[in-house]
Amino acid sequence: MNKSRALPSHLALLLLLLAGGCVAPAGQGAHILLVGPDQAYARPSDAARAAQTGDIIRISPGAYTDCAVWKSDGLVIEATGDGATITGAVCGDKGLFVVQGNNVTIRNLSFNGARATSHNGAGIRAEGAGLTVEQSRFLDDENGILAGDNVPSAIVIRNSLFRGNGNCIAACAHGIYVGHIALLRIENSRFEAQHVGHHIKSRAARTEIVNNEIQDGPTGSASYLVDLPNGGSAVISGNQFEKGPLSQNKAAAIVIGAEQNKGLNPAGEITIQDNSLANDTGAPTAFVQSYIDASVTLQNNRFSGAVTPLIHATLPR
Numbered sequence: 403m404n405k406s407r408a409l410p411s412h413l414a415l416l417l418l419l420l421a422g423g424c425v426a427p428a429g430q431g432a433h434i435l436l437v438g439p440d441q442a443y444a445r446p447s448d449a450a451r452a453a454q455t456g457d458i459i460r461i462s463p464g465a466y467t468d469c470a471v472w473k474s475d476g477l478v479i480e481a482t483g484d485g486a487t488i489t490g491a492v493c494g495d496k497g498l499f500v501v502q503g504n505n506v507t508i509r510n511l512s513f514n515g516a517r518a519t520s521h522n523g524a525g526i527r528a529e530g531a532g533l534t535v536e537q538s539r540f541l542d543d544e545n546g547i548l549a550g551d552n553v554p555s556a557i558v559i560r561n562s563l564f565r566g567n568g569n570c571i572a573a574c575a576h577g578i579y580v581g582h583i584a585l586l587r588i589e590n591s592r593f594e595a596q597h598v599g600h601h602i603k604s605r606a607a608r609t610e611i612v613n614n615e616i617q618d619g620p621t622g623s624a625s626y627l628v629d630l631p632n633g634g635s636a637v638i639s640g641n642q643f644e645k646g647p648l649s650q651n652k653a654a655a656i657v658i659g660a661e662q663n664k665g666l667n668p669a670g671e672i673t674i675q676d677n678s679l680a681n682d683t684g685a686p687t688a689f690v691q692s693y694i695d696a697s698v699t700l701q702n703n704r705f706s707g708a709v710t711p712l713i714h715a716t717l718p719r
Contacts, residue, residue, distance in 0.1 A: 432476075438462030446470040446479075446488065446499075453477055461486045461511065469493035471500045475530070480509035487512040488525075495519055497527030497548065505532040516543035521571040524548035528580075531555040539563045544575040551581040551605075562591045568599035568624060570650075577601040577624075582632075582667075589613055595622035598650050603629045607667045609636045618646030618682075625651035631661035633694045635670025643679040645687055652683040654713070659694035662717060669696040674703065681707030688713040 435449045435457055436442065443449040449459045450470040459479045467490035472479065479499075488498045488511060495518045499508065513525025525540040526533075528549035539562065540546030546564045549557060557580055564577040576599035580586050586606040593601040593616040601616050601624050609630055616627045627643050630636060636658075643655055656674065659666065674690060681687045686708040692698050693715055700711055 432456035432458065434458045434460060436460050436462070438464065447493075465489060469498045469500070471502060472506060473502045475503040476505050477503055478507045478509070479511070480507075481511050484510070485512075486510065487514055489514045492516050492518050492523045492527075495523070497524035497545075498543075499525070500527045500529060501533060502529045504530040506530060507534040507536070508538060509536045510538060512539040512541065513543060513546070514539075514541045516545070518544065520573075521569055522548065522573065522575055524575075525567075528552075528555070528557060532557075534558045534560075535562055536560045537562060540565070540567055540577070542566045544569055545579055546577045547579070548575075549580040549583060552583050555583040556585040557583060557587070557606075558585075559588045560590055563594070564591070564596065564601070565594040566597065568596040570598040574599040574625075576603045579603045581605050582607070584608065585610070587612070591615075593617065593627075595619050596624040598623050598625065600624055600626045600629045602627070603631065605630075605632045605634075605667070607634045608670065609634065609638075611636075611638045611641060613640040615642045617642070617644035618649055619644070620646060621648065622646050623648040623650050625649065626654060626657050628656045629660070630656075630658045632665060632667045633659040633669065633672075633696065634667030636672045636674075638674045639676050641677045643677060645679070645681055645683050647682055647684055649683050652685045652687055654688040654691035655679055655681075656690045658690065658692040658698065660691075660717070662693060666694065669694070672696065672698045673701070674698065675701035676703070678704040679706070679709055681705070681709050683707075686710065691715055693717050 445468040447470040453474045456476040463483045463485035465487045516523040524545040525543045531554045546567045577596045586604045587610040589612045
């Protein structure tokens with residue numbers, strides 16, 4: 403678009419907001435909903451009840467003791483600056499944000515301390531098809547992000563932080579746990595010091611984990627760094643992995659196909675390349691432990707400590 407034409411609409415939007423308008427045009431059929439102490443929507447849950455398809459929700463910095471159920475499709479939910487934190491009781495014993503709409507984007511928010519009576523509370527519980535999470539932080543939740551089975555869904559996570567999530571009080575909770583979906587892609591993100599569960603557990607038909615830091619550190623007690631319990635296809639590339647001395651399962655960093663009793667995804671290429679693994683457990687570990695018949699391609703991976711690159715294992719009968 404020609405810049406001289408775009409400028410007046412931008413000025414009009416700015417003037418509307420400065421004049422105290424709390425719902426502004428955001429494109430055909432969509433609006434901007436502003437959330438904050440001095441806005442029409444004091445809490446994210448207030449905006450969630452009002453949101454319609456394609457709306458943009460902008461949340462001012464601050465701590466919101468609130469949970470929200472997002473039912474509309476095509477939403478963009480984003481903080482307007484650093485320091486917007488969602489905490490408190492979860493909705494429906496599920497999550498701080500329960501995303502039921504399809505094709506939703508969440509950006510630049512922190513989700514802290516999600517707890518449920520089931521011990522399975524999530525910062526974000528994804529129930530719709532299609533979720534993108536960018537520049538967000540998941541701190542001390544039971545699950546950072548949790549998604550159940552939704553075969554058409556693709557979940558993409560970029561530039562985000564997962565620290566201190568997970569437990570195995572009941573069924574285990576993890577940094578990220580997705581059920582049977584089409585695609586899980588995680589890129590340029592950092593995982594630190596998850597507890598007992600795994601940093602990443604994916605039942606997706608295809609899993610892509612690219613250019614992340616996934617580390618237990620001195621205090622993390624995660625079992626596996628990556629668990630693909632039903633196999634499928636995967637690309638795991640350019641990551642910095644570390645297993646720490648408190649790991650609950652020192653046997654392996656990446657495990658593939660360990661839950662065949664729950665069915666396997668269609669076999670596909672599994673390529674694991676250009677990663678590094680530091681084994682600080684004090685015991686030998688496998689970089690990859692595979693329980694599936696399909697081949698696993700390892701290329702240009704680097705190790706420190708006692709590491710066996712690949713072990714093909716058999717599940718007990």
